[in-house]
Amino acid sequence: MSVDYAAQILEGSHRAAARLISWLEDEDERAYECMRKLYPHTGRAYVVGITGSPGAGKSTLTTALTRVIRKSGLKVGIIAVDPSSPFTGGALLGDRVRMSELADDPDIYIRSMATRGFLGGMAKAAADVVRVLDALGKDVIVIETVGVGQDEVDIVGVADTTCVVMVPGLGDAIQSMKAGIMEIADVFVINKADHPGSDMLCAEICARLDMDAQLRERGWVAPVNKTVAVEGVGLDEMWLSIESHRKYLLDSGRFYDNRRERISREALRMIHGELFRVVREQLEQNGRLDAAVEQLMNRKLDPYTLMRDIVTDWLSSSQCKRRRDEDTQS
Amino acid sequence: MARKIKMIMAKPGLDGHDRGAKLLARICAEAGMEVVYTGLRQTPEMIVAAAEQEDADVVGLSSLSGVHNYFFPRVVELMKQKGMEDVLLVGGGIIPEEDYDFLKKSGMGAIFGPGTPTTEIVEFIQANVRQR
Ligand code: B12
Ligand SMILES: Nc1nc2c(ncn2[C@@H]2O[C@H](COP(=O)(O)OP(=O)(O)OP(=O)(O)O)[C@@H](O)[C@H]2O)c(=O)[nH]1
Numbered sequence: 001m002s003v004d005y006a007a008q009i010l011e012g013s014h015r016a017a018a019r020l021i022s023w024l025e026d027e028d029e030r031a032y033e034c035m036r037k038l039y040p041h042t043g044r045a046y047v048v049g050i051t052g053s054p055g056a057g058k059s060t061l062t063t064a065l066t067r068v069i070r071k072s073g074l075k076v077g078i079i080a081v082d083p084s085s086p087f088t089g090g091a092l093l094g095d096r097v098r099m100s101e102l103a104d105d106p107d108i109y110i111r112s113m114a115t116r117g118f119l120g121g122m123a124k125a126a127a128d129v130v131r132v133l134d135a136l137g138k139d140v141i142v143i144e145t146v147g148v149g150q151d152e153v154d155i156v157g158v159a160d161t162t163c164v165v166m167v168p169g170l171g172d173a174i175q176s177m178k179a180g181i182m183e184i185a186d187v188f189v190i191n192k193a194d195h196p197g198s199d200m201l202c203a204e205i206c207a208r209l210d211m212d213a214q215l216r217e218r219g220w221v222a223p224v225n226k227t228v229a230v231e232g233v234g235l236d237e238m239w240l241s242i243e244s245h246r247k248y249l250l251d252s253g254r255f256y257d258n259r260r261e262r263i264s265r266e267a268l269r270m271i272h273g274e275l276f277r278v279v280r281e282q283l284e285q286n287g288r289l290d291a292a293v294e295q296l297m298n299r300k301l302d303p304y305t306l307m308r309d310i311v312t313d314w315l316s317s318s319q320c321k322r323r324r325d326e327d328t329q330s
Numbered sequence: 331m332a333r334k335i336k337m338i339m340a341k342p343g344l345d346g347h348d349r350g351a352k353l354l355a356r357i358c359a360e361a362g363m364e365v366v367y368t369g370l371r372q373t374p375e376m377i378v379a380a381a382e383q384e385d386a387d388v389v390g391l392s393s394l395s396g397v398h399n400y401f402f403p404r405v406v407e408l409m410k411q412k413g414m415e416d417v418l419l420v421g422g423g424i425i426p427e428e429d430y431d432f433l434k435k436s437g438m439g440a441i442f443g444p445g446t447p448t449t450e451i452v453e454f455i456q457a458n459v460r461q462r
C-alpha cells in the first residue's frame with residue numbers, strides 16, 4: 001500500500017508535505033494525484049511576498065516578521081527562493097542561515113527552493129508549494145524571492161501583499177528606479193534603518209508615491225515602514241501595514257478580483273504547458289520538427305505558415321482521435 | 331525536470347570553523363546538487379527538523395572541535411526516531427581516524443578528513459544517495 005500523502009498533509013505532517021514539494025519541483029507525476037485531493041482545502045492562507053535587492057535583509061526580515069506573526073498564534077509557512085547556477089544546475093541555498101531560531105518551532109515550516117532556471121525571481125513550483133503549505137494548515141505563508149533587480153516581479157502573481165525591501169546608502173536608488181519593482185509594492189520596507197540615510201530614502205519614496213498619485217488614482221497608497229531586522233525593530237508596524245493592506249483588499253473587493261485573476265492565469269498557464277509538452281513530444285517523435293527546421297533553414301518554408309499548419313493538423317487529428325475513441329467506447 | 335540531490339550542510343554545536351563546510355557546500359552545488367547551508371550553532375534537533383522540512387537526501391555534518399562523538403550519533407538517533415533511516419549521513423572535519431569505526435557503526439555513511447579529494451566526497455554521495 002502506498003502512503004496517502006494528501007491525508008497526512010491535511011493532518012499537518014511536515015514530512016509528507018516535504019516529499020510532495022520535492023515531487024512538484026521535479027514535475028514528478030506522483031504529485032498531481034495528491035494535488036487534486038488537496039485543492040479543495042486550499043485558498044485559505046494569506047500570502048505575503050518579501051522582495052528586494054540582494055543582501056537587503058530579506059531573510060532576516062522574514063525571520064523577524066515570522067516571530068511577530070507567531071505571537072498571535074498563527075501558523076507560518078516560509079518559502080525561501082535562491083538562484084540555481086545556470087552552468088551546473090546546482091544551487092547553494094543560504095537563506096536558512098538567518099532562520100535558525102525558527103527551526104524547532106513545530107508550527108513553522110521552512111522550505112528552501114532553487115529557481116531551476118525559472119526567471120522572474122521565483123521558483124516555477126512556488127504557486128504549487130503555496131497550496132501545499134495552505135493545505136498543511138499554515139495561516140500565513142511568507143515567500144522570500146531571490147535578490148532581484150528591476151523587472152523580476154513574478155511575486156505579485158502569488159502574493160496577496162507584496163513587501164518591497166530597500167536599504168539606505170545605495171545612492172540615488174529611487175531616481176534610477178524603473179517602473180517594475182516600485183510599482184509592485186503594497187508595503188515599502190526600509191531595512192537597515194540603523195544605517196545613515198534612511199530618512200532621506202523615506203522622503204524619496206514618499207515623493208515618488210506622491211508623483212504616482214498624480215498620475216493615476218489609487219485605492220491604496222503603500223505605507224513606508226522603517227525596520228532594523230537584526231534587532232527586531234519596526235516589525236510590529238510592518239505586520240500592521242500588511243494587515244491593513246489585507247483589510248483594504250477585502251473591503252474593496254480587490255481580494256476576490258485578484259484571486260480570481262490569478263486562478264484564471266494559472267489555469268491557462270497549466271493548459272499551455274501541457275499542450276506544449278504534448279505537441280512538442282509528437283513533433284519530435286514523428287520527425288516533423290527536424291524536417292521543418294531543415295526547410296526553415298533553407299527558406300523553403302516560413303515559420304508563420306508552419307505554425308498555422310501544425311496547429312490545424314493537430315486540432316483535426318486530435319478531433320478525429322476523440323471521435324474514434326467515442327466510437328470504440330459505445 | 332530531472333531530479334536533484336538535496337543536501338543539508340550543518341555545523342553542530344559551538345564549533346566556529348566554517349570554512350570546510352562552506353567549501354564543501356559550494357563543491358556539492360557545483361556538482362549539481364541543491365545544498366542548504368544551515369549555518370553555525372545547530373542543535374541536533376534543528377538539523378533534523380531542517381532535514382525533514384527540506385526533504386533532504388543527504389545530511390552533511392562538519393566538526394573541527396572534537397565534539398563529533400557526541401553530536402553525530404545524536405543526529406543519527408533523532409533521524410531514526412523520525413523514521414528517516416533512508417537519509418544518507420556524511421561527516422567531515424578534524425576527526426581522529428580511530429573514531430571512524432565508532433561513527434560508522436552508529437550510523438554515519440562515511441567520514442572524510444582534511445586532504446580527501448573532494449571529487450571522492452561527491453562521488454560517494456552520488457553513489458549512495460537514496461531514490462525517492
Ligand atoms: C582556520 C582555523 C581557524 C580559524 C577558523 C576560520 C573559519 N571561519 O573557519 C580561526 C582562527 C577562527 C580558528 C579558531 C579556533 N581554532 Co582553529 N583552526 C583552523 C585550522 C588552521 C584550519 C581549518 C580550516 O579552515 N581548514 C580548511 C578546511 C577547508 O578544511 P576542513 O574544515 O578540514 O575541511 C575539509 C575536510 O575536513 C572535509 N570536511 C569538513 N567538513 C566536512 C563536512 C562533510 C559533510 C564532509 C563530507 C567533509 C567535510 O572536507 C574539507 C575539504 O577537504 C585548523 C587546523 C587544521 N589544520 O585543520 C585549526 C583547528 C581546527 N583549530 C583549533 C582550535 C583549538 C581553535 C580555537 C579553539 C583556538 C583558540 N584557542 O582560540 C578557536 C575556536 C574557534 C571556534 N569558535 O570554534 C584546533 C582544534 C583542535 C581539536 N579539534 O581538538 C585545530 C585542529 C588546530 C590544532 N591543531 O590545534 N581556527
Ligand atoms: N545593520 C543591519 N544589518 C542588517 C539588517 N538586516 C539584515 N542585516 C544584515 O544584512 C546581511 C544580509 O542579510 P540577509 O537577511 O541575508 O539578506 P537577504 O536580502 O536575505 O540576502 P539574499 O537572500 O542573499 O539576497 C546580513 O549580514 C544581515 O545580518 C539591519 O536591519 N541592520
Ligand SMILES: [Mg+2]
Pocket residue numbers: 058059060094095144
Ligand atoms: Mg536571503
